[in-house]
Amino acid sequence: MTLFTIDEVRKTFKNGEVEEEILKGINLSLNEGEITALVGASGSGKSTLLTIAAGLQPATDGQVLFEEQNLTTMKTDQVRKLRASKFGFVFQFAHLVPFLTVEEQLLLMLDVAESPLKKNEQKYEVNRLLELVGMEHRKTAYPSSLSGGEKQRVAIARAIIHQPKVLFADEPTASLDSQRSKEIMLLLRTLTKTLNITTLLVTHDEEMLAYTDRIIKMSDGVVL
Template sequence: MAIFTIKDIKKTFTNGEVKEEVLKGINLTLHEGEITALVGASGSGKSTLLTLAAGLQPASGGQVLFEGENMTEMNAEQIRKIRAGKFGFVFQFAHLVPFLTVEEQLLLMFNASETTLKKHEQTKEINRILKLVEMDHRKRAYPPSLSGGEKQRVALARAIIHQPSVLFADEPTASLDSKRSRDVMRLIRELTRTLNITTLMVTHDEDMLSYADHIVKMSDGLVLKE
């Protein structure tokens, strides 16, 4: 089922009298349980497209329909609630809080998502998610003691702990070696399938494209091939 429909999305940045059209009318449909990978050279517009879909910045034209609702017509508070409750994010670096344990990182995310789960339910869910990302044995560990791959697994757990509908992954393996990159992508694929998440990923690494269901090639703000 389609959960995201992006219609004729445009984005123009203005610097003084200079205007730069970064996205020139993008159309894209994202489905549950599938990974869509955005690829292209730097400056092709793929990261801008991801941030527009996630409601992190406004479009200059077009529509972003999420679960049938037009996000481009929503106010900032409506979009914030969708991001907090329905979206999860993984970036190139884990950005973990250094003085919090792995378990506490996930508890912090529960608070940010305004969950209605009781404390014992949160603990049960944390244990379940950490097992899914194969980090349940490290839940008492602090970030400085974790490897790069382990940190990214925790970041992935943090992104899905509140059961989002959509996972946005912006270069999730760029800081990892090839083996750890494959491990993280295997987990992203498994979680996308198991939890029926819609995953939109930006990547420069062509070796990671084998894990995607759809590959969208972009250049100069346009989709070249899907």
């Protein structure tokens, strides 16, 4: 089932007096339960496309449809609420709050997403998800005591604790060694399939493509 449709999306930036077109009419559909990778050289437009799809910046032209809702015509507050409730995000660095424990990181996300769960239900859900990502034994730990791979596992758990429909992952393994990268990609694939999430991944590491369902190659703002 198609969950996301990107229709003739263009993005133009002004560089002084010159307009530079970063995306040149992108068409792309994303399906439930699939992990799709955007690949291409630096400057190809893949991260720009991801941020537009996620509602983090507007397109210059075209439209982004999510569950038949048009993000390009929605008000800023509406897009913000949609991101908080339906989207999850994982980046190159975990960006964990340094003074919160692993458990508290996830509880904070539930508050941000305005979860309807009661406090005891939230704690149960946090424990369940930490077990799913292999971090239940570290729930009282602070970020400073975690390895890079552990931090990314917590970041992934935080990104899906509110049961989003879409997970956006921008270079999630770029700061990890080869073994940790494979572990994180296997985890992303397992969660995508288990929870029926639509995952859009940006990566430059070709070894990580073995864990994806679809590969979209980009160059100079177009899909090859």
